[in-house]
Amino acid sequence: MHKQLKRAFNKRNFFLYVCIVLLPLALLSPFYLDYKSKQVHAELEAEARSHSSFQALYIESFISETIGRLESMAVLMSDQGDNLSLIEQVLYKTHTKDARFSGFYWLNTEGDIIVSSNVLTDKVNLIDRPYVQEAIQTGKTRISEAHFGRVTGRYIFSLATPVRNHFGELSGILIGSVQLNEMENVINDLSNGEFVQLIDDNNQILVQSEDLVPEAKSAASYMKLEVVPWKVKSVVSFDYAGLVMIPFLFHLLTAFVVATILFMLIQSYRSKQKLAQELKQNEAEKLKLIGTIAASTAHEIRNPLTGIKGFISLLSAKYKDSKDQYYFSLIQNEVDRINTIVSELLIVGKPTVIIEETNDLNEILKEIIPLIESEAHMYNVQLSFQMTEESVWVKVSKDHFKQIVLNLVKNALEAMDSGGQLHLASEAVEGTALLLVRDTGKGMPPEVLDKILTPFFTMKKSGTGLGLAVCKRILDSYGGSMRIESEVGAGTQITIEVPLAGKSEVTFGSSVS
Known part of the structure; x- marks a missing residue:
């Protein structure tokens, strides 16, 4: 039987352990994992946004500087449209000094390349290029899509700047081709472990820093450029496990x-x-x-x-x-x-007979005050009373309550064999009647307090150890309680608590066992 109970108890404990510990962890873990993943992803997205912003700023600076260089050359050539040898010299010197350019080309108004910093083997006409036509129509520098150059065969993008003479007439078109691998070098130099792509408005990848591992967990951010309709994509890979x-x-x-x-x-x-x-x-x-x-x-x-x-x-x-x-x-x-x-x-041995009558706690105290005063005088104890002005109605037998009070007073007086002070007070607090009995006697240590309500336990030579047990038995029968606080050398305070009786409960004379 004992083993069966122990086995049932263990099963019950295991069931509680599953319900309180394992099940909540199992249910909440996926939500926390998802939260943690999103948190890390958001942090990496912010990092990727920082990288893409930095790359975009530098690429815009690179392109703006390139456009500025080309337009400066166009200003220089604006009045030299017929001086082809001077134009060729300027194109060649600039090409050799600036590694970003793949070549420079001077086009006549029909779009034919008539001067080039690179060797031309065939006649080339670029009037069909959209960026060239846009430059002629708008009068501003325009950038081409990435393409393989007809002259060099390199992967480039070109800039076209219209050149006008002092009369405002179109004298030619200056073309500068920029090697995309130079931009790739710039991106790689600026890269700090992130994967970077430069994408045009047709979602064509112009350059990228390195190959991205498809299985790697990553966070991406896009940043649009202002000088050209391109965007920079930065991808930050991260160690998902770590x-x-x-x-x-x-x-x-x-x-x-x-x-x-x-x-x-x-x-x-x-x-x-x-x-x-x-x-x-x-x-x-x-x-x-x-x-x-x-x-x-x-x-x-x-x-x-x-x-x-x-x-x-x-x-x-x-x-x-x-x-x-x-x-x-x-x-x-x-x-x-x-x-x-x-x-x-006999009181300990049988249930207390409950007397259903309602009495005023203060009136009960007043009836036994002469007895208490007489006893206090014999022990050379100063007595003080503090009672509420209003009646404190309790549904307790008068005789039983007198027995409790006199028993507590007797114990208090016997604890003050060399004189002292005894204080009794009544109070009504939140539906409960309180009776306080406080003395300045010897007091009791904690180990005695733990046993004080045990029948036959006493510290007196002539005591029976039944007084407080009887008091508790009576209080229990009326739904009351007794709280004992004591300190050695400082005295003892006993608080009796009894439920207050409602006015409708005032009934006298009937008794129920």
């Missing part, structure tokens, strides 16, 4: 460890609660057993006790000597004390 999976697994493991520790703490708390409940049940069972034994013992004691009391009365009537009377009174007092103990045993 940036996403390893942090994800680390956080997952951390969450697993934290959740497991939390589960263990919860289980530990539940075990302690269960153990405390079991101890409470054991205490209840022990108390019930003690009560049963106490009740049967009390009945057995009372029978001969009644006979003893009767015989003492007869002897007392027969022997009138003062010395005999003194001994008879001592015996009578001890018999009465035994009878009191037996009465307390």
Whole structure:
């Protein structure tokens, strides 16, 4: 049976572990992985945007400088349209000094190349090129699409600038061809590990830094150029395992460890609660057993006790000597004390009879104040009372409540054998009536406080250890409670809490067992 219970408990714990730890982690992990991937991707997109912006700025500067160089040459040649030898000399010198250019060409108004910085083997006419026609029509420098040059056979793009004389007439067209591999060198020099492409308005790739591995995880960004209808694409590859999976697994493991520790703490708390409940049940069972034994013992004691009391009365009537009377009174007092103990045993041994009557807590205190004052005077204790102006109605038997108060006062006075102060106060707070009993006696250490409500536990030489147990038994029957706070050398404070009675609950005289 024990093994079956243990196996069932283990299965239940495993089920709770799955529900509290494993299942939430399994459900939340994909969402966190997706969040982590998006976070890394967003960071890399920002990095790629920074790279593309930097590359675009430099490429625009490169193209603008190239256009500026060509237009400067066009200004120089504007009045030299017929001086072909001078034009050839300028084209040749510029070509040899500036490596970015693949060649320079001087076209007549019909589009024929009549002067070239490169050797021409055939007659070439470029009037059919769209960028040349646009340059003639707009009067501004225009850039061609990337193409293989008819003269050099290289992969280039060309710039066409119309040249006009001082009369404003078109005297020729200056063409400058730029090697794309020069731009590729620029891109590679500026590249910091990212993959870069230069793309024209037809989505044709003009140049790129290096081959992109298709399987690599990456983030891309585009940046349009202003001087030409091109765009720069920067692609940043990243280590998915290093940036996403390893942090994800680390956080997952951390969450697993934290959740497991939390589960263990919860289980530990539940075990302690269960153990405390079991101890409470054991205490209840022990108390019930003690009560049963106490009740049967009390009945057995009372029978001969009644006979003893009767015989003492007869002897007392027969022997009138003062010395005999003194001994008879001592015996009578001890018999009465035994009878009191037996009465307390009976209270412990049977449920308290609930008296359904509503009383004013302050009125109960006023009735027993003379008794308390008399007792306090005997112990040389200063007494103070603090009661609410309004009535504090509680649904408790007057006799039972008096018994509780007198028992607590008796304990407080006995704790102040060399004098002190005793304070009693009543209060109503949020549906609860409070009775405070505070003394300045010896106080109690924590180990005594833990056992103080246990039946038959006492620190007094002549005590029974049943007084507080009886008080607690009575309070439990009326739905009340007792809180004890004590400090060695500073005294003890006991707070009695009883539910307040509503006005509609004022009923007198009926009793229910």
